[in-house]
Amino acid sequence: MARDLGGLSDLHENLQSISELAEICLNLGYQHCCKAMVSRHGVARRTTGEPVDLLIVGMGKLGGGELNASSDIDLIYLLPDEGQSDGRPDDHPDGPGGALDLQTYFTRLGRRLAGLLGESTADGLVFRVDLRLRPHGDSGPVVCSFDMLENYLVRYGREWERYAWIKARLVNQAVLSEQDQFEKDARLLETIRRPFVFRRYLDFNALAALRDLHGQIREEAQRRSQRREARMAGDYEMVDVKLGPGGIREIEFIGQLFQLIRGGRDPALQSRVCLEVLKLLRDQARISEQEYLELCAAYEFWRRLEHRLQYEEDAQTHVLSGSAKAYLKMAQAMGLDSAEALYLNIEAHRSHVIPIFERLFRKEAPGLEKIASETKEIDDLGESAPKSETPTARANDADSRLERLRMRIKAIVKEHTDAQRLERGLNELVDGLRRRSSYLALFDEYPETLERVAKVMATSSWAASYMQRHPIVLDELLDRRGLDEAGDLDRLAGQLHASLEDAQLHGEPDVERQMDILRETHHGQLFRLLVQDLDGLLSVEHLSDRLSGLADVMIDATLRSAWKATPRRHRQDPQFAVIAYGKLGGKELGYASDLDLIFLHNDADDMAQEVYARLAKRINVWLSTNTAAGSLFEIDLRLRPNGNAGLLVTDLPGFIDYQKKHAWIWEHQALTRARFCAGDAAIGQAFEQARIQILRQPRQAQALQEEILAMRRRMHDGHPNPSGEFDLKHDRAGMVDVEFMVQALVLEYSHAHAELTGNLGNIALLTMAGRLGLIEPEKAEKVAEAYRRFRRHQHRLRLAGASSARVAPDAFEVDRQAVGDLWQDVFDKAPDVIRSLSEIRGKAS
Structure with missing residues (x-):
C-alpha cells in the first residue's frame, strides 16, 4: 500500500504482490490444515495407495493474478481420485481408527482452510473466502471430484461459467503427494477446463451470451446504484469503477469476448491476464493501436482508483461517492489537484472505452424482435455465482436464426443487379452452415458481415465458392479495418510459429492440429487479400x-x-x-x-x-x-x-x-x-x-534459340485449343510467349549483363533489356504493357469462376501484334527449321 500511494510501484507490481501474498497465505494455511488432518485421520491416499492432495483452484482475480487490496478470493476445491485416509495408528492418544473417505476428509480440510483465512478475529482476517463458484453453487458439495466436475461442465455448464473459468488457475502446492503426481493431476485438470472454456471452433455464440450477461450485470449495478443514491449522491456523479459504463468489467469483457470466440483456435488468447490479452488483440489487429492504448490507460486508471477506494474504506468497495469531499480525497490520492480534475479523467476514460465496447457488442437487427434470453439473478459475477436460473424462450436457436437470416438475405439482394443468383448463392451458403451454429450466430450477431459476404459473392463466383469450402474465412469479414490493412508477414510468421508450438498432445506435437492451423491461417490471410483485391486496393502485381x-x-x-x-x-x-x-x-x-x-x-x-x-x-x-x-x-x-x-x-x-x-x-x-x-x-x-x-555461362545464340523454340513448340502442342477463342496464356503471342522471350534474353545476354540474372519479374526484365539496347525500348514497353493487360484480364476471368483464360478470337489484337513483332526480333538467330528436343539432345549426346 505504501509503495502504491508513494508512487514507487506500478499497477503490475501491486496486483502481483497482493496475489502472491494471497497464495503464500493460502499455502501456509493448507499445510497447517493437512498437518492437522494427518494427525487425526492419517494421510489421504488414492485407491492405489499413493498419497493425494486437494487441488485448490483460484478463480476470478486470484486466478488472473490481479487481486485488489480488499478482494475476496474465489476458490474451488477439487479431488482427482477416490480413496480414503490411513486413519490413526494404534498408539495414538485418541486410539486407533479415524479413517475417512477422501470426500469427507477434504471437505473437513477445505472448510477448516476457509475458516482459517476468512474468519474475523481480534486481529482481523486474512482474506475473505468465497466457495460459491463450485458446481451447483451453495447446494453442491464443498469438494468436487474430477469426474463430477467434468460431467457437470459437459451437461450443465452455462455460459457465465465459461467466462468464470477463463481465469481458473491451480494455486496450491503439493503437501501430501509426490510433486510428479501433483503435476500430473494439474495437467489432467487442464484437459477438463480448456475444452469447456475454449471451443475448437470459432464460437460466435459467445457474443450473445456475453451480451446477455453484461446486460444482467448492468441491471444489477443500476439497482444497487438506486439503493445507494440517497446516501452517496452529491455534486458529482456517483461512479461504479467496476460495473459502471466504461469501467473495469467492460474492458475485461472486450478481451474475454475474443478469448471465448477464438481461444480454442488461438492458444495465445488463453492468457488469464487482461492486459496481456489486450496486447495480443492489438498485435493481431483485432483492435487498433489507439484503442489498445486507450483501453490500457483506462484499465490502469480504474484499478488504481479502485485500490484507493478500498484503502480508504478498508472494505471491498468499487463505488466512488458523488460528494465533492469524496472526489477531492480520491483526486489527491490519485495525484490530481482537484475534484474537477478527477471528474474530467473519469469522463475521458469512459468516452474512450464505451465506443469500443459498443462497437464490439452491438446488435444490429432492425425490425426483428429479440426474444428474451435466460433470466438470471446476478450477484457480482466473477466473485459470486448466480443464485438462480430459469430457462425461457431463446432467440438464438438454429431455426430462429435461419428464419432471420433468410429475411435479411431477401432485403440485401434487392440492392444488387443479379438478385436471383445472389439470393441462391447466399441461401446455399447458409444452408451449408446449418450444422455449424457458430457461423449462423456470426451472421445473426453481426448482420453487417452478411452484407459483406453478399458484396464479395456478387463480385466473384470464385470467392463465393471459396467461402463455401472454407467458412472459417467468414471471420475475416467481421472488422472492415482489418481487411483494409496490409498484412505484416513477419508478425504473422511469429504468431503462426507460436500457435504451432502450442499445438501439443500428451507432450508431443499434435500433427493433425498443426496441419489444420496452417490451413486455417492461410485461408484467412488469403481471403483478406481476396477482399482487398475485389475492392480494387491491390494491383495484380x-x-x-x-x-x-x-x-x-x-x-x-x-x-x-x-x-x-x-x-x-x-x-x-x-x-x-x-x-x-x-x-x-x-x-x-x-x-x-x-x-x-x-x-x-x-x-x-x-x-x-x-x-x-x-x-x-x-x-x-x-x-x-x-x-x-x-x-x-x-x-x-x-x-x-x-x-x-x-x-x-x-x-x-x-x-x-x-x-x-x-x-x-x-x-x-x-x-x-x-x-x-x-x-x-x-x-x-x-x-x-x-x-x-x-x-551467366556464355551460350551459342543459334543453338540456344533453337532449343528454346523447340521447348515452346512442345508446350504449345501440350495445350491444344480447339475452341477458336484466344487463350491468353498458352496461345501464340500470349503470356507464355512473353515469358519465353524474357528467359531467352536472360540466357543469351546475362554473361555480359549481370543485372539480367535478378529475379525481378518479366515486366522489369523486359524494360531492362530495352534500356540495355538488347531490344528496342519502345517494343519492350509495348510488350510489358501487353503482358500486364493479359495478366489482369486472366485474373478477372478466374475471379469470375472461368475454367480457362480464353477470350474472343479478335480480342487484344494490338497487344498480340506487339508480342509477335518482338518475338521475331528476339529469336532472329534461330535456324529456319526447328528440330524436336529429342533430336537436339540426341545429336548433342
Missing part, C-alpha cells in the same frame, strides 16, 4: 507479391514443424532448404497456383540423405493433404534434377554439378525464376550464387 510472401511463410512454418515431428533427427536445425520455381519463384503466384519446389541439403552426415528424404516427404504431405480444414497447395516436384526419376532431395554440390554439366536449356530457363524461399539461409545464399554463375 502487388497481389502476387503478397500471395507469394504468404506462401513463403507457410512453407517455412511447415518445414520447422515437420522437422520437429521427423523421427531420428541427427541435428537440432536442419541443413535443408526449399527452392521455389515457377510462379512462386517469380513472385507471380495466383490464388490457386501450384507450387513448383525442389529440396536441397548441404549436410555431410551419413544419415543426412535418408533423414532429409523423410523430411521432404513429410513437407509434401503437410502442404498437399486435404484435411478437415481443407488443403494448402498442390505441389509439383518434377523440376528437381532428373525429374521424377531423381532423388527427392539433392545435395547442394550435386545440384550445382548437374546444372552445369547435365541440365537441359529448359531447366536453365526455369532457373531464371528460381529463388530460395525457406530453410537454411546459408544454403539459400549458396544456391543464389550458383544460380547466377549458371545463368
Whole structure:
C-alpha cells in the first residue's frame, strides 16, 4: 500500500504482490490444515495407495493474478481420485481408527482452510473466502471430484461459467503427494477446463451470451446504484469503477469476448491476464493501436482508483461517492489537484472505452424482435455465482436464426443487379452452415458481415465458392479495418510459429492440429487479400507479391514443424532448404497456383540423405493433404534434377554439378525464376550464387534459340485449343510467349549483363533489356504493357469462376501484334527449321 500511494510501484507490481501474498497465505494455511488432518485421520491416499492432495483452484482475480487490496478470493476445491485416509495408528492418544473417505476428509480440510483465512478475529482476517463458484453453487458439495466436475461442465455448464473459468488457475502446492503426481493431476485438470472454456471452433455464440450477461450485470449495478443514491449522491456523479459504463468489467469483457470466440483456435488468447490479452488483440489487429492504448490507460486508471477506494474504506468497495469531499480525497490520492480534475479523467476514460465496447457488442437487427434470453439473478459475477436460473424462450436457436437470416438475405439482394443468383448463392451458403451454429450466430450477431459476404459473392463466383469450402474465412469479414490493412508477414510468421508450438498432445506435437492451423491461417490471410483485391486496393502485381510472401511463410512454418515431428533427427536445425520455381519463384503466384519446389541439403552426415528424404516427404504431405480444414497447395516436384526419376532431395554440390554439366536449356530457363524461399539461409545464399554463375555461362545464340523454340513448340502442342477463342496464356503471342522471350534474353545476354540474372519479374526484365539496347525500348514497353493487360484480364476471368483464360478470337489484337513483332526480333538467330528436343539432345549426346 505504501509503495502504491508513494508512487514507487506500478499497477503490475501491486496486483502481483497482493496475489502472491494471497497464495503464500493460502499455502501456509493448507499445510497447517493437512498437518492437522494427518494427525487425526492419517494421510489421504488414492485407491492405489499413493498419497493425494486437494487441488485448490483460484478463480476470478486470484486466478488472473490481479487481486485488489480488499478482494475476496474465489476458490474451488477439487479431488482427482477416490480413496480414503490411513486413519490413526494404534498408539495414538485418541486410539486407533479415524479413517475417512477422501470426500469427507477434504471437505473437513477445505472448510477448516476457509475458516482459517476468512474468519474475523481480534486481529482481523486474512482474506475473505468465497466457495460459491463450485458446481451447483451453495447446494453442491464443498469438494468436487474430477469426474463430477467434468460431467457437470459437459451437461450443465452455462455460459457465465465459461467466462468464470477463463481465469481458473491451480494455486496450491503439493503437501501430501509426490510433486510428479501433483503435476500430473494439474495437467489432467487442464484437459477438463480448456475444452469447456475454449471451443475448437470459432464460437460466435459467445457474443450473445456475453451480451446477455453484461446486460444482467448492468441491471444489477443500476439497482444497487438506486439503493445507494440517497446516501452517496452529491455534486458529482456517483461512479461504479467496476460495473459502471466504461469501467473495469467492460474492458475485461472486450478481451474475454475474443478469448471465448477464438481461444480454442488461438492458444495465445488463453492468457488469464487482461492486459496481456489486450496486447495480443492489438498485435493481431483485432483492435487498433489507439484503442489498445486507450483501453490500457483506462484499465490502469480504474484499478488504481479502485485500490484507493478500498484503502480508504478498508472494505471491498468499487463505488466512488458523488460528494465533492469524496472526489477531492480520491483526486489527491490519485495525484490530481482537484475534484474537477478527477471528474474530467473519469469522463475521458469512459468516452474512450464505451465506443469500443459498443462497437464490439452491438446488435444490429432492425425490425426483428429479440426474444428474451435466460433470466438470471446476478450477484457480482466473477466473485459470486448466480443464485438462480430459469430457462425461457431463446432467440438464438438454429431455426430462429435461419428464419432471420433468410429475411435479411431477401432485403440485401434487392440492392444488387443479379438478385436471383445472389439470393441462391447466399441461401446455399447458409444452408451449408446449418450444422455449424457458430457461423449462423456470426451472421445473426453481426448482420453487417452478411452484407459483406453478399458484396464479395456478387463480385466473384470464385470467392463465393471459396467461402463455401472454407467458412472459417467468414471471420475475416467481421472488422472492415482489418481487411483494409496490409498484412505484416513477419508478425504473422511469429504468431503462426507460436500457435504451432502450442499445438501439443500428451507432450508431443499434435500433427493433425498443426496441419489444420496452417490451413486455417492461410485461408484467412488469403481471403483478406481476396477482399482487398475485389475492392480494387491491390494491383495484380502487388497481389502476387503478397500471395507469394504468404506462401513463403507457410512453407517455412511447415518445414520447422515437420522437422520437429521427423523421427531420428541427427541435428537440432536442419541443413535443408526449399527452392521455389515457377510462379512462386517469380513472385507471380495466383490464388490457386501450384507450387513448383525442389529440396536441397548441404549436410555431410551419413544419415543426412535418408533423414532429409523423410523430411521432404513429410513437407509434401503437410502442404498437399486435404484435411478437415481443407488443403494448402498442390505441389509439383518434377523440376528437381532428373525429374521424377531423381532423388527427392539433392545435395547442394550435386545440384550445382548437374546444372552445369547435365541440365537441359529448359531447366536453365526455369532457373531464371528460381529463388530460395525457406530453410537454411546459408544454403539459400549458396544456391543464389550458383544460380547466377549458371545463368551467366556464355551460350551459342543459334543453338540456344533453337532449343528454346523447340521447348515452346512442345508446350504449345501440350495445350491444344480447339475452341477458336484466344487463350491468353498458352496461345501464340500470349503470356507464355512473353515469358519465353524474357528467359531467352536472360540466357543469351546475362554473361555480359549481370543485372539480367535478378529475379525481378518479366515486366522489369523486359524494360531492362530495352534500356540495355538488347531490344528496342519502345517494343519492350509495348510488350510489358501487353503482358500486364493479359495478366489482369486472366485474373478477372478466374475471379469470375472461368475454367480457362480464353477470350474472343479478335480480342487484344494490338497487344498480340506487339508480342509477335518482338518475338521475331528476339529469336532472329534461330535456324529456319526447328528440330524436336529429342533430336537436339540426341545429336548433342
